[in-house]
Amino acid sequence: MSRAFVKETDAVEELPDRLISEHRNLVTPEGLALIEAEVERLQAELAEAQTSDDRDAMQRAQRDLRYWKQRLATAEVQSFLTDTSVVAFGSLVTLERDDGRVQKYRIVGEDESNPAKGKLSYASPLAQALMEKSVGDVVHAGTGEAEIVKIE
Incomplete structure (x- = not known):
């Protein structure tokens, strides 16, 4: 249909709110x-x-x-904990995957997470699997497993 036959108004349709995490x-x-x-x-x-x-x-x-x-x-x-015996919010965790890759992730809030830059949301499945685990523990990570080799 041609724009000539469409009624134009000054009203702008309101955008829906962005979803807030639970x-x-x-x-x-x-x-x-x-x-x-x-x-x-x-x-x-x-x-x-x-x-x-x-x-x-x-x-x-x-x-x-x-x-x-x-x-x-x-x-x-959240302040960073000084206890590095277990993974907690703010921990920097070094993992060794079963395919030999070594990765480091800091456990952070949802809005600052960026896995490509080593920042993992505390609500993510991997972070949830890591919480309260210690060096030497093995967790499910994606399609494989990963061992915690260091907690800072």
């Missing part, structure tokens, strides 16, 4: 700083969108800002 919002001090920086960035983005009267950009910024403000309000900063 897990506690545990964060490292660095994770809290990342959330604060994202809130600040989005506030600037919203102000710019309002100045330019870009309604789509305003909708996106408002939706993302609601998400990040909620994450900031519920953030539970």
Whole structure:
């Protein structure tokens, strides 16, 4: 159908809210700083969108800002434990996979996780398998197994 026959309005359809995790919002001090920086960035983005009267950009910024403000309000900063006898939130865990690969992961909050950079969400299946385990323990990891060789 031609656009000539479509009724145009000034109304912009509201974007649905981003889903909030059902897990506690545990964060490292660095994770809290990342959330604060994202809130600040989005506030600037919203102000710019309002100045330019870009309604789509305003909708996106408002939706993302609601998400990040909620994450900031519920953030539970966790200090790193000094006990390295078992894996816990904040631990840096070195694993040796059954195929010989050695990998290191820091157990962090959901919003700061990035497995490619060695940051694993505490809510992920692998992190859950590692929690409260010790050096020498073997855990299910993907399609194979991995042994904990070091906890820092």
